[in-house]
Amino acid sequence: MPAPDRSLDARPARPPRTSPWMGVAAILVLAATQAYSISTSPAEGDMGHLQKIMYVHVPAAWMTFLAFFVVLVFSVKYLWKGREDDDLVAASAAEVGATLNGLTLVLGMIWGRPAWGVWWVWDARLTSTLVLFLIFAGYLALRAFVDDEQQRARWSAAVGAIGAINVPIVYMSVKWWRTLHQPPSSPATLDPAYTMGLRINAFALLFVMIFFIRKRYEIARLERAAEHAAEAAALGAP
Amino acid sequence: MTGIVDDIVASNWSFIYAAYGVTWVVILGYLVRLVRAGARANADYARLVPGAGGEGAR
Amino acid sequence: MKRNRVIAALVVMAGVFGWLLFGGLEKNVVFFLTPKELLAKGTDGVGVAVRLGGQVKPGSVQWDAKTLDLRFTVTDGAREMAVRSTGAPPQMFRDGMGVIVEGRVGAGGVFEATNLMVKHSNEYRAPKPGEEAHEKYKTLIKQTGP
Numbered sequence: 001m002p003a004p005d006r007s008l009d010a011r012p013a014r015p016p017r018t019s020p021w022m023g024v025a026a027i028l029v030l031a032a033t034q035a036y037s038i039s040t041s042p043a044e045g046d047m048g049h050l051q052k053i054m055y056v057h058v059p060a061a062w063m064t065f066l067a068f069f070v071v072l073v074f075s076v077k078y079l080w081k082g083r084e085d086d087d088l089v090a091a092s093a094a095e096v097g098a099t100l101n102g103l104t105l106v107l108g109m110i111w112g113r114p115a116w117g118v119w120w121v122w123d124a125r126l127t128s129t130l131v132l133f134l135i136f137a138g139y140l141a142l143r144a145f146v147d148d149e150q151q152r153a154r155w156s157a158a159v160g161a162i163g164a165i166n167v168p169i170v171y172m173s174v175k176w177w178r179t180l181h182q183p184p185s186s187p188a189t190l191d192p193a194y195t196m197g198l199r200i201n202a203f204a205l206l207f208v209m210i211f212f213i214r215k216r217y218e219i220a221r222l223e224r225a226a227e228h229a230a231e232a233a234a235l236g237a238p
Numbered sequence: 239m240t241g242i243v244d245d246i247v248a249s250n251w252s253f254i255y256a257a258y259g260v261t262w263v264v265i266l267g268y269l270v271r272l273v274r275a276g277a278r279a280n281a282d283y284a285r286l287v288p289g290a291g292g293e294g295a296r
Numbered sequence: 297m298k299r300n301r302v303i304a305a306l307v308v309m310a311g312v313f314g315w316l317l318f319g320g321l322e323k324n325v326v327f328f329l330t331p332k333e334l335l336a337k338g339t340d341g342v343g344v345a346v347r348l349g350g351q352v353k354p355g356s357v358q359w360d361a362k363t364l365d366l367r368f369t370v371t372d373g374a375r376e377m378a379v380r381s382t383g384a385p386p387q388m389f390r391d392g393m394g395v396i397v398e399g400r401v402g403a404g405g406v407f408e409a410t411n412l413m414v415k416h417s418n419e420y421r422a423p424k425p426g427e428e429a430h431e432k433y434k435t436l437i438k439q440t441g442p
Contacts, residue, residue: 118413
């Protein structure tokens with residue numbers, strides 16, 4: 001494994017910053033897509049207005065998958081190249097992904113109670129989604145627990161890469177096993193009125209997620225740069 | 239068989255409000271967390287990295 | 297302080313993983329049996345806690361709002377089973393809907409349900425006038441196991 005890139009030490013210039021306006025814009029777009037889809041989508045034949053929970057639950061689940069895919073890519077990249085920045089991107093995506101994973105679970109429970117009649121069941125889909133959440137909660141706990149930067153980066157890259165393998169298992173669980181949760185909907189099983197609402201809400205949440213991951217990463221880099229500066233100062237002091 | 243429990247259907251909106259409410263609590267909560275972590279990191283950076291933004295410089 | 301919380305989190309996670317490995321998930325990978333599968337067990341299927349899934353047979357639902365007694369038949373297309381439940385079902389419960397009941401088969405061959413869940417399909421359709429709404433549930437239940 002190559003030595004970690006300490007280029008931040010040699011480059012005391014302030015790390016770049018994403019404009020906070022990008023976040024404001026993303027969040028306003030999300031509010032707009034939600035308002036649009038709540039007000040325009042018709043009651044569904046079986047579950048009536050409850051179908052509207054789809055516009056938050058399903059995008060949250062998709063973005064969870066996407067965030068953990070980012071963790072996978074950057075964890076593998078870290079293990080390969082040993083660049084500190086890749087570790088920080090993976091950590092940022094893991095934190096945002098775990099947050100969205102938790103949101104997906106809670107939204108599923110809120111939807112399940114009126115639609116299925118139960119808050120929770122231990123079927124393959126719900127259980128594997130909870131396991132995914134626990135893996136990445138463990139990932140974040142690991143990062144809080146290990147003090148040595150290199151050790152933390154290496155261990156969490158391993159956990160992140162292996163944990164992300166659970167993503168396709170979660171996705172396929174409803175196809176592989178018999179579950180209470182229904183299989184994924186597609187444009188063929190959704191009325192166009194619902195497809196449009198789902199797509200725009202997914203894109204809006206995608207923008208929010210990208211902003212969150214970028215911002216988290218920039219903060220992590222700033223923290224790291226400050227830490228390195230403090231270390232350098234301590235070493236340089238008589 | 240429709241309408242076995244019509245009042246449950248009426249209360250569907252409370253589940254819908256709860257779902258959207260939780261979504262916004264999580265999104266805005268995470269945003270607040272980022273803003274606070276960002277402010278802290280900025281302050282540390284300005285304090286520890288001389289010339290790169292300390293003493294009010296940006 | 298921070299460490300204690302981390303350790304507590306790890307203990308909880310280890311507990312859940314342990315539970316999943318030792319039986320929990322194995323039992324739940326096949327979340328429910330169809331009437332055909334449950335009946336195939338013969339007397340082995342009687343009196344044990346089990347989940348039964350299928351479609352509510354159209355025309356079979358009898359609901360007594362006074363005693364909260366609910367009777368219906370669950371079918372998988374091949375075989376069917378009478379179910380008795382107590383209490384108001386979830387709102388989506390009706391003829392032709394997918395359903396999963398928890399409970400056990402009584403001595404009389406009637407499934408005594410302690411819990412009733414509605415299984416929704418992945419189809420979402422706005423109702424159209426004159427539409428026959430429940431056709432889609434015929435393909436709801438997978439016939440093959442893992």
